[in-house]
Every structure is written in structure tokens, then in C-alpha cells.
Amino acid sequence: MTSSSPNLHLWKEYRIPLVCMAVGIATLSILLSNKNNIAPKDDKEDSKGNLDTSAPVETSEDKPRTHQGLKKADFKKLPKVIRKKPKQKKADDEPGCCGGKNKAEGDNSTGCCGGKNKPSNDNKAPHCACSTTTSNATPITVIDPLALPELVEPMKIFYSTITGTAKLFAQQLYDSAINAGLPEPKIIDIVDYDTEDFLTETGLCVFILSTYNVEGPNDWFLKWLEDTRFDWRVEKGALSKLRFSVFGLGDSAYTEEFCNGPRSADKWLGQMGAQRVWPFGEGDKNGDQGGAYKQWNDAMLASLLDPTQSHVHEAYFSSDDEDGKSASENDDDEGDVDEDEIKKTKEEKLGLPTIDGDVSEGEMVDLEDMGNVAIKIKQAKEDKALDEEAYANQKVRAKRSVGETKDGKAIKPREVREMVSPLLHKSLTKQGYKIIGTHSGVKICRWTKAALRGRGFCYKHSFYGIQSHLCMETTPSLACANKCVFCWRHHTNPVGTEWRWKVDDPEFILEGALENHYGMLKQLKGVPGVRAERFVEATQVKHCALSLVGEPIFYPHINEFVKLLHKKRISSFLVTNAQFPDAIASMDPVTQLYVSVDASTKESLKKIDRPLFRDFWERFLDSLDALGKKGQRTVYRLTLVKDFNTDEIANYVELIRRGQPDFIEIKGVTYCGYGGASGLTMANVPYHAEVVRFVELIQEQLGAGYEIAAEHAHSCSILVASTKFKKGDTWYTHIDYDKFFELVESGQKFTSLDYMAETPSWAYFGAPEGGFDPEETRYFRKTKEQRKAERERREGEDDEE
Ligand SMILES: Cc1cc2nc3c(=O)[nH]c(=O)nc-3n(C[C@H](O)[C@H](O)[C@H](O)COP(=O)(O)O)c2cc1C
Ligand code: SF4
Numbered sequence: 114m115t116s117s118s119p120n121l122h123l124w125k126e127y128r129i130p131l132v133c134m135a136v137g138i139a140t141l142s143i144l145l146s147n148k149n150n151i152a153p154k155d156d157k158e159d160s161k162g163n164l165d166t167s168a169p170v171e172t173s174e175d176k177p178r179t180h181q182g183l184k185k186a187d188f189k190k191l192p193k194v195i196r197k198k199p200k201q202k203k204a205d206d207e208p209g210c211c212g213g214k215n216k217a218e219g220d221n222s223t224g225c226c227g228g229k230n231k232p233s234n235d236n237k238a239p240h241c242a243c244s245t246t247t248s249n250a251t252p253i254t255v256i257d258p259l260a261l262p263e264l265v266e267p268m269k270i271f272y273s274t275i276t277g278t279a280k281l282f283a284q285q286l287y288d289s290a291i292n293a294g295l296p297e298p299k300i301i302d303i304v305d306y307d308t309e310d311f312l313t314e315t316g317l318c319v320f321i322l323s324t325y326n327v328e329g330p331n332d333w334f335l336k337w338l339e340d341t342r343f344d345w346r347v348e349k350g351a352l353s354k355l356r357f358s359v360f361g362l363g364d365s366a367y368t369e370e371f372c373n374g375p376r377s378a379d380k381w382l383g384q385m386g387a388q389r390v391w392p393f394g395e396g397d398k399n400g401d402q403g404g405a406y407k408q409w410n411d412a413m414l415a416s417l418l419d420p421t422q423s424h425v426h427e428a429y430f431s432s433d434d435e436d437g438k439s440a441s442e443n444d445d446d447e448g449d450v451d452e453d454e455i456k457k458t459k460e461e462k463l464g465l466p467t468i469d470g471d472v473s474e475g476e477m478v479d480l481e482d483m484g485n486v487a488i489k490i491k492q493a494k495e496d497k498a499l500d501e502e503a504y505a506n507q508k509v510r511a512k513r514s515v516g517e518t519k520d521g522k523a524i525k526p527r528e529v530r531e532m533v534s535p536l537l538h539k540s541l542t543k544q545g546y547k548i549i550g551t552h553s554g555v556k557i558c559r560w561t562k563a564a565l566r567g568r569g570f571c572y573k574h575s576f577y578g579i580q581s582h583l584c585m586e587t588t589p590s591l592a593c594a595n596k597c598v599f600c601w602r603h604h605t606n607p608v609g610t611e612w613r614w615k616v617d618d619p620e621f622i623l624e625g626a627l628e629n630h631y632g633m634l635k636q637l638k639g640v641p642g643v644r645a646e647r648f649v650e651a652t653q654v655k656h657c658a659l660s661l662v663g664e665p666i667f668y669p670h671i672n673e674f675v676k677l678l679h680k681k682r683i684s685s686f687l688v689t690n691a692q693f694p695d696a697i698a699s700m701d702p703v704t705q706l707y708v709s710v711d712a713s714t715k716e717s718l719k720k721i722d723r724p725l726f727r728d729f730w731e732r733f734l735d736s737l738d739a740l741g742k743k744g745q746r747t748v749y750r751l752t753l754v755k756d757f758n759t760d761e762i763a764n765y766v767e768l769i770r771r772g773q774p775d776f777i778e779i780k781g782v783t784y785c786g787y788g789g790a791s792g793l794t795m796a797n798v799p800y801h802a803e804v805v806r807f808v809e810l811i812q813e814q815l816g817a818g819y820e821i822a823a824e825h826a827h828s829c830s831i832l833v834a835s836t837k838f839k840k841g842d843t844w845y846t847h848i849d850y851d852k853f854f855e856l857v858e859s860g861q862k863f864t865s866l867d868y869m870a871e872t873p874s875w876a877y878f879g880a881p882e883g884g885f886d887p888e889e890t891r892y893f894r895k896t897k898e899q900r901k902a903e904r905e906r907r908e909g910e911d912d913e914e
Contacts, residue, residue, distance in 0.1 A: 266316035267296040273303040273330040278398075279323045279362050282406050286319060289414055304330050308337035309534045315354045317390060319413075320382075322375040324363035327727055328610060331374045336608050336725070338381040344540075350386030357382050358391040360409055364398040371397070391416055532592055532607050532614035541591070546661075547633065548591075549625030550617035552668070555587040556661055557633045565634075565651060566642040567889055572825030573658075573686070575876035575884035576778070576832045577705070578847040582647050583655035585683075587626040589619070589674055593664035594692045596723040597711060598757065610725050612669055619674040623681075627654060654681075655850070660688035660707070666696040675703055679857050684850050688750065692726055694735035698742070702863070704853055707748045708740050708772070712757070713764030721757050737772035746848075746865035748776045753804055755797045762807070766814045775838065775865050776846065777819070779808050781829040801829045808833060822846050823876045826883030837866060844872040 268290060272283040283300050290298050303322070311318070322331055341347050359382070361375025372395045379393040394409030396402035532552035533541070546554045560571035564582035573579040592607040592614070607614075634651055637643055657678050659665040666689040668674065678685050688707040689697060700706065712718040715730040726732055740747050749769065753759050769777060781799040799807075808831045812821055815833075822834035822844045838845045847870035856863040875882035 268298045268317040268319060269314075270298050270300045270319045270321065271303045271306065272300065272321045273334070274323050275325060275329060276323075278402070279321045282321045282360065282362070282396075282410070285406070286321070286410050286414075289410060293414055293418055302330070303334050306334075307530065307534075308334055309536055311355060312351055312536070313354075314352075317356045317358075317417075320357065320359040320375070320378060322359065322361055322378060324361060324367070324370070324372050324374045326367065326370050331378075332725070333609070335374055335378060338378055338385075340608075342381040342384055347385075347536075349384075352382060353386035353388070355382070355387040356390050357387050358389060358413055359393050360406060361393070361395040362398065362402065362406075363395060366399055371395075529613070529615050532590075534607075537591075537607065547629035549587075549622055549629060551615050552591055552617060553587065553589045553622045553626065554591050554661060554663075555585065555626040555629045555633075557630065557637075558584075558586050558658075560584075561586075561634075561651070562637060562640070565637060565644065565647045566640070567644050567647065568642075569827065569885055569889040572778075572780075572828050572830040572832075572884065574886060575825045576776075576823050576830075576846055576872075578850075578870060579656050579684075579686075580650075582651040583653070584658055585626065585630045585654045585656070586658045586661045587630070588659060588661040588663045588665050589617075589622050589668035589671065590665055591663040592667060593662075593690060594667070594725045595664075595690050596725075597690075598721055598723065598754070608725055612667060616669055619670045619677055622674060623677050630654065654683055656684045656686065658686050658688075659703075660686065664690055664693070666693050666700065671696070672699075672701045675701060679854060682850075682854050684848070684853065689736070690722070691733045691736035692724060692729060694732055694739045697736050697739040700743075702743075702745045702857065704848065704850070705746045705748055706740065706743060707750050707778075708736055708774075710737075710749045710751050710765070710768060713761045713768055717758050717761065721754065734771070737768060740774065741772045744862075744864055746776075746868075747772070747774045748778055749774045751777065751779045752782050753779065753799050753807060754782045755799045755803070757797065759799065759803075759807060762810045762814060765811055769811075769815060769819070773835075775835050776822075777811075777833040779804060779811070779831045779833065783828075799829070801826055804829050804831060821878045823872060824878045824880075824884045825876075827885060830884075831878065838869055844877065845869040846872045846876075 270283045270286050272279040274280045280300075280302075287298050287300055303320075322334075323329075325331065341351065359375055359379040361372035361379075363370075363372035363375070365371050375395070376393065379389070383389055391409075391413035394405065394413075396405040396409075533548055538548055541548060541554060544556075546556045548554050558571070558581070560569075560581035561584060564570050564580060570579070570581040573584075574581065592609050592612075594608060594610050596608060631652065634648075638648060659675075665671060665687055671687075675685050675687070684704040686705045686707065687700075687703045688709060691697075691708045691710070697706075697708075712721050718724070718730060718733060722729070724732075749772065751758075751765070781801070781804045782797060808821055812819060812833060818836055819833050820836055820839065821831060822838070823832040823846055824830065832846060834844065834846050849868045849870040852868040856867055873886075874880060875887055876884050
């Protein structure tokens with residue numbers, strides 16, 4: 114016998130009274146809900162799971178149903194908004210009632226089925242359960258709380274502002290919501306909200322966002338939206354539980370940049386499945402911004418409160434669009450379709466007012482008015498210049514770390530957050546990273562694995578004498594200030610122009626990195642082919658590549674971190690993306706300091722690195738200047754992406770002359786299955802011969818002073834070196850690591866020439882080994898055909914046996 118048997122027995126004995134009780138409770142709840150004028154109805158969901166708010170609200174004849182967590186207190190919060198009196202229903206329409214057809218002869222009562230539909234255990238009701246319907250009464254209908262959950266859960270009003278207008282508008286919405294009897298909304302400054310929490314929001318979020326083409330309060334929110342939207346690992350409907358509406362504040366003097374940030378927010382929210390409850394609105398500072406806002410505010414609230422209007426936004430955002438696409442599919446259309454055009458035509462179709470008050474396309478402007486328009490434009494341009502000047506002179510800029518308001522009032526300091534959110538942690542761990550503390554990471558690279566099996570080292574072995582199994586790849590900052598198209602993090606990385614996260618100790622990070630690195634190595638112990646002596650050597654890290662992901666120089670204690678490395682006699686190769694010139698200038702000597710030179714002109718750098726800083730180009734040039742002054746071993750790293758940065762040779766040459774690096778590493782981009790945001794394909798990966806051609810052109814134009822020194826054909830990498838590192842015909846691009854540590858310990862000033870070592874001949878450019886150490890076993894990946902032939906051969910052998 115199972116343990117459930119006694120329960121079964123009890124159930125059998127008491128099932129009839131229990132069922133009666135349940136029926137009684139259900140009937141009581143119907144009566145109570147009638148009393149409260151709240152008439153529940155079945156949820157009507159369309160194929161997308163949207164609640165149908167336009168369906169007529171039914172009364173007591175509806176089946177009783179559960180309220181999915183809606184508490185009594187929530188009902189009380191509902192506004193007492195009486196909608197419309199539904200037309201009287203014919204008795205025939207009533208479900209469960211025979212309309213008298215089944216009545217016994219001589220029975221004069223109305224609307225009764227003669228007791229046929231009565232539950233068998235109902236002995237009290239004179240006829241049947243359906244006889245309790247008040248089909249002749251006129252029911253008063255109210256909002257269905259399940260159809261409009263935004264009226265039950267307090268709405269959240271997010272605003273972003275520098276000069277205070279958006280906050281004022283948020284307050285206006287708050288006041289109108291209170292006046293309408295809605296539950297008290299929450300007003301939230303967008304900079305104080307943890308963006309990850311949007312993923313679990315279920316209520317109505319209204320965004321009132323100002324636009325800034327400089328560092329501003331929207332930056333973090335917009336970056337997060339964009340990152341999440343284009344992260345292929347985040348499911349498409351990640352925000353499907355969120356309901357939203359966006360109002361943008363801007364100035365039309367910014368022409369094509371008018372309200373662009375808020376507009377993108379509206380688009381990305383929609384693309385991630387969030388449900389737009391009211392169309393995007395915008396207010397032009399150069400027009401009647403306050404009036405446009407009021408119009409939008411009132412219209413949105415009215416639509417929420419009055420389901421009879423729901424057809425307006427339903428039609429606007431219905432799942433069946435004219436072109437057969439759903440609203441969210443339309444949100445997905447990138448590039449080809451002018452979204453504003455779609456929006457405008459829809460507005461026109463619906464006869465909605467154009468919220469920004471702009472002259473719409475079809476409208477004519479009187480010639481007399483033309484003069485006024487010209488004056489307005491001129492005025493707007495002047496205002497814009499004044500605005501920007503005022504902003505530039507402003508002492509306190511809008512930053513996430515707030516201290517004081519403009520009028521000097523103290524603001525409660527914001528809680529400092531961790532850089533790696535749970536979502537990011539999960540995604541990075543999935544990609545093989547080990548996360549240390551709150552902002553650092555470590556990963557084993559494929560070359561370390563290859564080296565353990567005696568299958569060769571990475572290009573740094575050919576160029577500088579690093580053995581990959583002795584190298585640890587780590588970063589003390591997973592965040593950076595760029596969103597490069599070739600970034601292998603698929604744009605999930607945190608970004609920022611300033612450090613605004615918790616800071617972990619350098620000792621803690623280094624210990625954590627080593628511990629995790631050794632832990633990952635241990636797991637490789639049993640991999641077939643791992644050589645015992647290499648495995649033992651690998652338990653003592655000798656080199657640290659501070660280049661994994663993110664921007665190591667961003668970490669506020671980078672100098673202490675590097676000092677700790679050197680104390681352990683671990684060399685330091687640090688790569689920075691040239692956006693923090695001051696940090697480069699104040700960097701203590703590292704074994705080799707790199708700057709990524711991803712493009713040679715402002716336009717192409719913007720296109721390829723997609724930097725966060727507006728003055729990215731100045732920062733980039735300043736970084737090269739800072740590098741030139743270091744007097745230590747410096748490298749430019751060029752990653753070639755075909756059709757992005759392979760032209761403009763003369764500009765590269767100019768940049769090289771500017772920073773005077775000791776070395777220039779040129780490498781073809783590695784294809785690693787790019788996310789949708791970058792749009793890179795295999796066609797963007799250059800062939801080795803193309804990289805060689807590019808390098809030859811660079812070298813030709815550079816003239817004396819630089820030569821092609823070494824190559825690693827396997828990874829399509831070539832080293833151009835300053836001829837300072839060549840004595841006679843012999844290159845000295847390798848490093849004497851012991852000498853380097855001695856120099857650091859001495860505390861004396863030293864230069865890159867003080868710790869150079871001879872380059873082996875197999876690493877020379879053009880050598881038959883192509884930079885592959887002849888001591889190693891070359892492993893060639895088999896082609897599909899070779900694998901097939903081998904399989905067939907083996908199958909043949911099996912058959913013979
Ligand atoms: C420095 C600066 C930059 C601006 N950049 C833009 C812009 O790129 N696009 C736009 O539509 N409006 C821009 N504006 C206009 C503001 O978005 C507009 O004045 C808005 O009403 C300000 O709202 P707030 O008071 O809430 O900060 C800018 C204003 C300033 C001062
Ligand atoms: S330098 Fe980079 S690729 Fe080479 S072994 Fe170290 S981590 Fe791996």
C-alpha cells in the first residue's frame with residue numbers, strides 16, 4: 114500500500130460534502146462580486162498572449178474563476194470608474210439557461226430550464242442554478258482588473274533629465290494618475306534603477322526621457338537596452354511581461370538627432386516583446402513641449418481608463434498589421450523601413466493627432482508664414498548653441514554617481530552596484546570565463562591547451578618568446594568604453610565611460626585569477642595528448658596577458674595589480690583600447706604595453722569600435738601621444754577587418770609616426786560567429802596573403818626605421834619592428850624576462866632596449882617554418898573530405914575483421 118491510501122479513503126468518505134462546500138463558496142463569491150460591481154470574465158488572449166481589453170464585460174453569468182494572485186486589497190485599489198451600460202441581453206443569450214424552452218407545462222416562472230440544469234445535490238433552489246441570473250436587471254460594468262493589470266499594480270514612471278523638464282512631466286503624470294483614482298505611482302530617476310530589473314517587471318512602466326547628444330542620464334539605460342536587444346542569447350520576448358509607453362523630450366534644432374535616444378528606447382522595448390500601451394510621444398523644446406506632453410499624458414491615461422477607447426491602441430498595435438506582420442515584427446525591421454514613416458501613416462490612418470505638433474507632410478505652409486519659419490529655425494539654432502555652451506560650462510554634469518543637485522542640495526548617494534550582473538555572470542560562465550569577484554575574469558585560451566599537448570604556441574612565442582602553457586589570460590575589468598564590431602563578447606559586456614561599480618582588491622583578483630586558472634588547467638590533466646612535463650611547467654604561471662576582454666586600464670588599481678604580478682615574476686602584457694590617455698600616462702612600466710589601433714580615421718574608428726565617448730577620436734590620438742612618451746616597450750595592435758579598416762594606409766602610417774611604437778602587430782580578424790549587432794561574416798576575414806600585402810604597403814610608406822621582422826602564419830599575424838631591435842641581420846624582438854624583473858626591482862629608469870633578446874630564425878618573416886617552432890608537432894585540422902576518407906577506411910578495416 115502506498116502512503117496516499119488513507120487520504121484516498123478520507124476523500125471517498127467526504128467527497129460529497131466537500132463538493133457541496135466548494136459549490137457553495139463559488140456561488141457566494143459570485144454574489145459578492147456582483148455586490149462589489151466587479152464582474153469577472155474569462156481572459157481573452159490573442160495569439161500573442163495579449164489580453165483583449167475590448168471584449169464586452171460580462172456579469173454574473175460568467176463562470177467563477179481564480180484571480181491569478183489578485184488580492185482583495187488590489188480590488189480596493191481599483192478606481193470606481195463606471196464604463197458603459199451594456200445592452201440588455203436576451204434570455205436566449207444566457208449560457209446555461211434554456212430561456213424557458215425546457216420549462217414544464219404550466220410553469221410560469223421566467224427564464225428557467227425547468228430544473229434540468231440544476232446540480233443534482235441542489236435541493237434548495239426552487240428551479241435551477243440558472244434561475245438566479247438577473248437577466249432583466251441592468252448590470253453596471255466596471256474595469257476588469259485582469260484585463261487592465263496596470264490599473265491594479267502601481268505604475269512606475271521613469272524619467273531622465275539634466276535640466277529638470279522630464280522630472281516635471283513625471284510629476285504631472287503622477288498627479289493625473291492620483292486624480293484619476295489610480296494606485297499611487299512610483300517616480301524613478303532612470304539612473305537609480307538597476308536595468309536588469311526590467312527583465313522581471315510585470316507592471317506598466319512609463320518612460321519620460323530627455324535627449325542628450327553628450328554624456329547623459331540615458332546612456333546606461335540605452336546601452337543596456339541595445340546590448341540586451343542584440344544579444345543573441347537573450348530570448349526575443351525577454352520583456353514580454355512589461356507594458357510600457359515612452360515620451361521623448363528633445364529639440365528639433367538637433368535635426369536628425371531629434372529625440373533619437375527615446376525613440377530607440379521605444380523601438381528596442383517593443384523588439385524585446387514589451388507591450389506598448391500607448392504610442393510614442395515627443396515634445397519639442399523648440400515648440401510647445403509642455404502642451405505636447407499634456408496632450409500625450411491625458412490621451413494615454415484616458416486610454417488606460419477607458420476600455421471603449423481600447424480599439425484605438427489595439428488597431429495601432431494589433432498583431433495583424435496590413436503587411437501581415439505583427440507589431441513586434443515591425444519593431445524588428447532594421448534599416449530598410451523608415452519607422453517614422455510607418456508611424457506617421459498609421460497615425461494618419463487612425464486620425465490621431467501628431468503629438469509633436471510638427472507640420473505634417475501633407476500640410477501646406479503659407480508663403481507669408483515662411484518668414485516666421487525661417488526666424489524660428491534661426492532662433493532654435495541660437496538656443497541650441499546657448500544650451501550647449503551652458504552645458505559645457507556647467508560644473509555638475511549628469512552622471513550616475515550623484516552627489517549634489519545643481520542648487521546644492523545633497524542627494525542620497527546611490528548604492529554602488531556590482532559590474533557583473535547575474536545575467537552577465539551566467540552568459541560569461543557559459544562562454545568558459547571564470548568570474549573573479551565582481552568585475553574580473555579569467556579564461557584558458559586555446560593555445561594554452563595546444564601547448565600542453567606539444568602542438569605549438571601562439572604568435573607571442575614567435576614574436577616575443579612566450580610559451581602559451583605558461584601564460585594566464587585575465588582582465589581586472591570586464592567593462593570597457595567601446596562596442597567593437599569584432600568583440601567576441603557578443604555585446605554582453607558592461608560598458609561605461611567611468612568606473613561606477615564596486616572595486617575589488619588587486620590581491621584578491623590576482624589570487625582568484627591564479628586559483629581559477631590552475632583549477633581549469635587541472636581539468637585538462639586527463640585530456641589525451643597532454644604532455645606530463647608541460648603540465649608540471651604550467652602549474653607555475655610566468656606570463657599574464659591582460660587582454661582577455663574589457664579594458665584592464667579602466668580598473669582603478671591597475672598599477673598595484675601589475676606590481677603584484679611582477680613581484681611573483683610574472684610578466685605583464687597589457688592591452689588598452691586607447692580611450693583613457695590619462696591612465697596610459699600614469700601607468701607604471703609593464704613588460705609590454707599595447708594600444709589597439711582598430712582604424713586610422715575618425716569615421717572608420719567610430720564605425721568599427723562604436724565608442725561611447727563623444728570625444729573618442731581626441732582620446733584616441735591623446736592615447737597614442739601618451740604611448741609615445743612612455744619610453745618603454747610599446748606595441749600597436751592592428752586587427753584587420755576586410756571592408757572596415759583595410760584601406761587608408763597613409764593614415765595608418767601617420768598614426769605610427771605619431772606614437773612611435775617599438776612594434777606593430779598586424780593580424781587578420783578571427784571569425785567567431787558574430788552576433789547580429791556586428792553583421793560581420795567570414796567575408797570580412799582577410800587571407801594571410803592579404804594581410805601580408807597590407808603590411809608591405811605600410812612598410813613601404815613608413816620607409817626607414819621599421820621593417821617586417823617576424824610572422825606566425827598559423828594565426829595570420831605579422832610583426833613590424835623598429836630597426837632599433839635589429840643588429841646587423843639579427844632581430845632582437847624577444848624578451849629577456851629575468852632581466853626585465855631585475856630592472857623593475859632596481860627602481861631605475863629603463864628602456865625597451867634594456868631587456869631585448871634574440872629572435873629565433875624560424876620566426877623570421879619569410880622563413881619556411883612560417884613562425885612555427887620546429888620543436889613542436891604541427892597539427893593540421895582534417896578537412897571534411899579527409900575525415901570522411903578516414904572513416905571509410907576504418908569501416909573497411911572493421912569489415913575485413
Ligand atoms: C547639451 C545638450 C544636448 C542636447 N542634445 C539633444 C539631442 O541630441 N537631440 C534632441 O532632440 N535634443 C537635445 N537636447 C535638447 C534637450 O533634450 C531638451 O532641451 C530637453 O527638453 C531637456 O530635457 P530635460 O530638462 O529633462 O533635461 C540637448 C540639450 C542640451 C543642453
Ligand atoms: S598570449 Fe594570449 S593567446 Fe597567447 S598564450 Fe597567452 S593568452 Fe593565449
